[in-house]
Amino acid sequence: MMKFKKNVLLAPYTTFKIGGKARHFFVAKTAEDVEKALFQAREKNIPFFVLGGGSNLLVSDKGFKGLVLKIENRKLKIGNPVVYAAAGVNLPRLVRETTKRGLGGLEWAGGLPGTVGGAVRGNAGAFGGETKDSILFVDCLDEKGKRRKLSRGKCQFSYRSSIFKKKNWIVLGASFKMKQGNAKEFMNIAKDHINYRKQRNPLEFPNAGSIFKNCDLKEVPKKLHEFVKPAVKTDPFPVVPTAFLISEAGLKHFCIGKAEVSEKHPNFLINRGGASAKDVQQLIKKIKNTIKKKFSITLEEEVQFVK
Ligand SMILES: Cc1cc2nc3c(=O)[nH]c(=O)nc-3n(C[C@H](O)[C@H](O)[C@H](O)COP(=O)(O)OP(=O)(O)OC[C@H]3O[C@@H](n4cnc5c(N)ncnc54)[C@H](O)[C@@H]3O)c2cc1C
Known part of the structure; x- marks a missing residue:
């Protein structure tokens, strides 16, 4: 018991x-x-x-x-080229421990917070990389509590999604296939990403990362393509950064209660001290309504609500 x-x-x-x-x-x-x-x-x-x-x-x-x-299962077994990380291993630790041994494949995740379990479930990604890229297999529990081992092809990975998210399965751990290379180079790439985040993300305030997913260019009305062109990036497919849309809608700094749209990165909402979930939810609603009205684009939340 x-x-x-x-x-x-x-x-x-x-x-x-x-x-x-x-x-x-x-x-x-x-x-x-x-x-x-x-x-x-x-x-x-x-x-x-x-x-x-x-x-x-x-x-x-x-x-x-x-x-x-x-x-909080933090078991980490580092082999070459296969690394096994339990779901509770912190991603920054995994990046540190692999890059310093010259094991490449996760450098893109430099500065990405959270655990292996969260990253696998949401197929977390940044700087053109995604968690799925180096996954070999994932250990999980299905909805009946039965243990399963899924090879990457069976994980139904897509943009910020996976079978674990769709079916609410629990990730117990994952094997990553790394590529041997130059430790210094890998460490420098990860460090550059960490520094980029320090400059561009409002890390001085509590936040939950990007609130909304970026917008698939294919879903953006054709008449806006010329306008959004300078902002489009490929990560992992052509997207319009939601931060760009929020900024163009004039919502930087917009506050409800103690929740505020970050000026540094407008797809981040920051807790200025004592913000309630209600403040944040109302702010999310305000942003979604404004973007819909202004650009006819429906934003989709990346952040998970717990209630
Ligand atoms: C400053 C900052 C920057 C960020 N930048 C990025 C970015 O660049 N790219 C990106 O993709 N994300 C980014 N994020 C979001 C976040 O870091 C990732 O989504 C991360 O992978 C979440 O992992 P977690 O362990 O914190 O999950 P949690 O926040 O604890 O949980 C998120 C969801 O995953 C589920 N979950 C957690 N562990 C497991 C498990 N073992 N099995 C099944 N489900 C599980 C939870 O139930 C929940 O639904 C950022 C967040 C912050 C705060």
Whole structure:
């Protein structure tokens, strides 16, 4: 029988520093802990939510009336060329430990917060790279709690999505196939990305990264193509950065309560101290409505709501 903690405040477990209490809370240090805690939750009909690094979340002010299962299995096995990382391994650590050994493939993730589990589930990506690029296979639990091992081809990876996201499966760990190369070069690439983020992202305030996905150029009305052309980038396919649209809509600095559209990176909302989830949700609504009205584009949230 696993002992769940009761009424644990979730805000400190998120990079946004927002959110109420979890009715039950459990930290899983091993894959077996995850399985046992889930079994127990299912037996008692308790809804559950899996928490990684909390870097892509907006937790409701009312918290979560179920079990928050925080995965902290940090097992890391570094081989050459195959590296196995448990779901709770922090991505910055994985990038550090691989690049310094001359194992390439994850340099693009320099400065990307969160855990391996969160990155695999959301196929996190940046600077032209995506988590899926170096995945060999993923260990997971399906909706019935059955262990599965999926090769990359079976993971249904797409832009910020995967089978784990679509089916709510739990990532236990992943194998990455690395490529041997020059450690200094890999470390420098990762360092450049970290520095770029420091300059361009509002890291001085609590935030949850990009609130919205970027817009697939194919979904952007033809009449806007000339206007958005200078901003279009290929990451991983031609997209219009949502930050550009929010900025062009004149929403930089727009505030609701203590939540504000970042001036540095307008697709980031920042918590200026004491912002509520309600403030953020209203701000999200305001941005979506404005962008729809101005550009006929429907923005889609990247951040996950927990309620
Ligand atoms: C400053 C900043 C910059 C960012 N930049 C980027 C970027 O460039 N590119 C990008 O893609 N993202 C970016 N993000 C968002 C975030 O870092 C990624 O989405 C990250 O992969 C989330 O991982 P996490 O462990 O923090 O997940 P969490 O925030 O804890 O959870 C996110 C979702 O994943 C689920 N989840 C977590 N662990 C597991 C697991 N083991 N199994 C199944 N589901 C799980 C949760 O249930 C939740 O639905 C940024 C965030 C911040 C704060």
